[in-house]
Amino acid sequence: MTLSQQEIAQFDEEGWLFLPHCFAEEEVAILRSEAEAILKLERPQVWRERSGAPRTAFAAHTYNEAFGLLGSHPRLIAPVEQLFGEHLYMHQFKINAKAKFDGDVWQWHQDYGTWARDDGMPEPKAMNISVFLDEVFTFNGPLMLVPKSHKHGVLAAGHDKETTSYPLWTLDHQTVERLVAEGGLVVPTGKAGGVLMFHGNLVHGSAGNITPYPRKIVYLTLNACSNHIRRPTRPEWIAHRDFTPITPCADDALIGYARSHPLAA
Amino acid sequence: MTLSQQEIAQFDEEGWLFLPHCFAEEEVAILRSEAEAILKLERPQVWRERSGAPRTAFAAHTYNEAFGLLGSHPRLIAPVEQLFGEHLYMHQFKINAKAKFDGDVWQWHQDYGTWARDDGMPEPKAMNISVFLDEVFTFNGPLMLVPKSHKHGVLAAGHDKETTSYPLWTLDHQTVERLVAEGGLVVPTGKAGGVLMFHGNLVHGSAGNITPYPRKIVYLTLNACSNHIRRPTRPEWIAHRDFTPITPCADDALIGYARSHPLAA
Numbered sequence: 324m325t326l327s328q329q330e331i332a333q334f335d336e337e338g339w340l341f342l343p344h345c346f347a348e349e350e351v352a353i354l355r356s357e358a359e360a361i362l363k364l365e366r367p368q369v370w371r372e373r374s375g376a377p378r379t380a381f382a383a384h385t386y387n388e389a390f391g392l393l394g395s396h397p398r399l400i401a402p403v404e405q406l407f408g409e410h411l412y413m414h415q416f417k418i419n420a421k422a423k424f425d426g427d428v429w430q431w432h433q434d435y436g437t438w439a440r441d442d443g444m445p446e447p448k449a450m451n452i453s454v455f456l457d458e459v460f461t462f463n464g465p466l467m468l469v470p471k472s473h474k475h476g477v478l479a480a481g482h483d484k485e486t487t488s489y490p491l492w493t494l495d496h497q498t499v500e501r502l503v504a505e506g507g508l509v510v511p512t513g514k515a516g517g518v519l520m521f522h523g524n525l526v527h528g529s530a531g532n533i534t535p536y537p538r539k540i541v542y543l544t545l546n547a548c549s550n551h552i553r554r555p556t557r558p559e560w561i562a563h564r565d566f567t568p569i570t571p572c573a574d575d576a577l578i579g580y581a582r583s584h585p586l587a588a
Numbered sequence: 589m590t591l592s593q594q595e596i597a598q599f600d601e602e603g604w605l606f607l608p609h610c611f612a613e614e615e616v617a618i619l620r621s622e623a624e625a626i627l628k629l630e631r632p633q634v635w636r637e638r639s640g641a642p643r644t645a646f647a648a649h650t651y652n653e654a655f656g657l658l659g660s661h662p663r664l665i666a667p668v669e670q671l672f673g674e675h676l677y678m679h680q681f682k683i684n685a686k687a688k689f690d691g692d693v694w695q696w697h698q699d700y701g702t703w704a705r706d707d708g709m710p711e712p713k714a715m716n717i718s719v720f721l722d723e724v725f726t727f728n729g730p731l732m733l734v735p736k737s738h739k740h741g742v743l744a745a746g747h748d749k750e751t752t753s754y755p756l757w758t759l760d761h762q763t764v765e766r767l768v769a770e771g772g773l774v775v776p777t778g779k780a781g782g783v784l785m786f787h788g789n790l791v792h793g794s795a796g797n798i799t800p801y802p803r804k805i806v807y808l809t810l811n812a813c814s815n816h817i818r819r820p821t822r823p824e825w826i827a828h829r830d831f832t833p834i835t836p837c838a839d840d841a842l843i844g845y846a847r848s849h850p851l852a853a
Contacts (some may be wrong), residue, residue: 424761428798462775463725467799496689500800508799510727531796533693534732534773535765 326402334406338473339408339509339521345398346454346516346577347527353581355456355515357389358418358539363391368560376422382560384416389580393454393541397571399518400545403450407547410568414438414449414546418456420539421464426532430493433472434544435523436480437492443554447523449546455517461510463531466519466540467521469499471506473522494526502526545569589788591667599671603738604786610663611719611781611842618846620721620780622654623804624710633825641687647825649681654845658719658806662836664783665810668715672812674832679703679714679811683721685804686729691797695758698737699809700788701745702757707827708819712738712788714811720782721804726775729797731784731805734764736771738787746754759791767791810834 326340334340346354362369362377369380384394393399394413403411420426434451438444459465480492511519521527523544532538546552551566573579592603599605611619627634627642634645649659658664659678668676685691699716703709745757776784786792787808797803811817816831837838837843 366593424764428796430798460773462732462773462795464795467727496800499689503800508725508727528798530727530729531693533695533793533795535761535768 324398324406325402325558328481331406334520334522337470338470339470339511339519341511341513342520343513344516345518348516349581350577351456351515352586353389353584354393354541355539356586357387358383358456358541360422361387361418364520365367370423372427376425376426378427379420380418382416382563383418384413385560387398389577390416390541392572392577394543395569395572396577397574399452399543400569400571402520403452403545406450407448409549411541411545412548412551412566412569413563414444414552415544415563418539419542421529421532421537423535423537424533426464426538428531429529430483430491431499431526431528432480432491432493433478433524433526436477438523438552439477440492441465441556442552444546444550444552446550448550449523449544451521451523451525452543452545453519454541454543455513455515455519456541457537458514459512459517459540460536461512463472463534463536463538464529465510465512465538466527466529468509468511468521469502469526470509472502472526472544473524475502476524476525548575589663589666591670592625596671599785599787602735602778603790604733604735604784606776606778607775607783607785608778609781610783613781614846615842615849616617616721616780618654618849619658619806620804621851623721623806624654626652626683627685635753636681637687637690637692639690641690642685642693644685645683647681647828648683649678650683650825654842655681657837657842657845659808660837661842662833662839664717664719664808665834665836667785668810669716671715672713676810676811677813677816677831677834678808678828679709679817680809680828682807683804686794686797688800688802691729691803694794695748695756696764696791696793697745697756697758698743698789698791701742703713703788703817703827704742705757707817707823708778709811709815709817711815713815715739716786716788717808717810718784719806719808720778720780720784722802723779723808724777724803724805725801726777726800726805728801729794730775731792731794733774733776733786734767734771734791735774737767737791738789740767741789743791764791766774
């Protein structure tokens with residue numbers, strides 16, 4: 324799978340790219356089922372909202388076979404290698420739950436701001452990838468992106484430890500207002516199996532989810548190997564230290580896994 | 589302005605009706621400007637979020653001329669008189685701010701549940717009307733409606749005084765899940781000047797607003813005169829006691845007011 328010139332131009336100009344139907348329902352179904360089990364685990368890698376609802380599970384690719392295949396899947400690795408022109412390693416791997424009824428807010432932020440400040444990543448040469456495990460509607464807390472905002476570099480941010488259970492370097496209202504006036508807002512939506520890629524400096528956030536529709540996504544950060552982090556301060560399962568280039572699995576490895584692990588009806 | 593047979597059938601079946609472009613931009617602009625001034629007032633009728641952002645201003649039709657004209661406007665009064673077959677009075681009149689960045693949640697509820705429990709309203713023969721003062725997008729905390737849910741009568745509810753600064757009789761998750769599985773969710777969006785009418789028993793809610801786009805609406809409740817409230821417990825400016833039938837103003841009264849009160853550029 325390679326990106327077209329038009330897709331590359333859109334990524335450069337807008338800072339994001341949406342690939343609907345990247346994974347088949349059979350592939351997504353097994354990931355969704357395993358994600359639900361993982362989000363129930365009591366382990367330090369699984370974080371909860373103040374309400375007790377699951378928020379984020381880290382590093383599932385290191386201990387779950389299906390997510391291990393997703394984390395090395397050529398449909399994700401190849402386009403990013405194409406854009407960056409080099410090999411990649413996994414900087415971060417999260418399952419974000421955005422639970423039905425109780426899914427909490429992610430305030431406006433740039434991810435590279437955190438990677439630079441907390442992990443010592445030299446450049447924004449790392450790609451955010453959101454793989455939809457549930458259908459993303461406009462109303463169940465979708466990611467909202469500010470197109471073109473990636474062109475502004477790392478913006479000043481404050482460390483918000485109050486709003487939610489996840490500490491985040493967030494942007495002030497004046498900055499967000501200025502960037503949205505310039506670039507607008509986009510809200511990519513679509514069926515489970517869709518893949519959203521966006522630049523590490525693209526400003527994004529998501530509102531709470533009060534609907535009965537959960538909105539689980541897998542959120543991968545693929546970093547260029549030359550851009551490996553230099554001053555990690557967070558646990559290894561949040562900001563990985565294994566900088567070995569990812570060897571992609573076979574394109575049919577995940578569907579093969581799904582077929583050999585049939586779900587109960 | 590009269591509703592078509594098709595519109596009446598949709599209201600009966602789905603419990604809601606959206607009339608885009610009901611008010612012209614010139615009419616909306618003066619209302620928006622006066623709403624912004626009203627929401628800054630320090631008076632008991634103006635409620636704020638915990639963050640200090642304005643949430644709701646009650647009864648502006650009683651002390652503001654432009655909102656007085658809106659509250660007796662034939663484009664709102666005539667369709668509801670047509671549906672109910674009798675004269676109307678104003679049960680409640682609110683400007684709901686849903687401020688940019690800080691607009692808070694309204695949990696899932698039926699309005700008639702509150703009118704029955706708190707005000708002693710005999711029947712759900714009162715219409716909710718939302719007049720959009722700003723453009724309502726999918727992402728700035730729009731009203732979300734559960735179609736067909738008005739057919740279930742008054743559902744069991746708990747009195748939520750915790751979630752936000754506005755006490756509300758809210759539905760439990762199981763009930764909402766069941767109703768949404770049956771009727772789905774709709775999110776009417778559109779330019780300022782659009783009007784959404786919905787049944788007093790229609791289940792609705794709205795998520796928070798973290799975007800730079802405020803979402804002010806005027807929220808009127810027109811009650812059939814025969815259905816006046818019997819056991820009010822809330823202040824007069826929340827649940828009105830003047831049951832005199834509304835005499836509609838002229839169709840051009842609001843635009844006349846706007847033209848005689850030009851806004852600063």
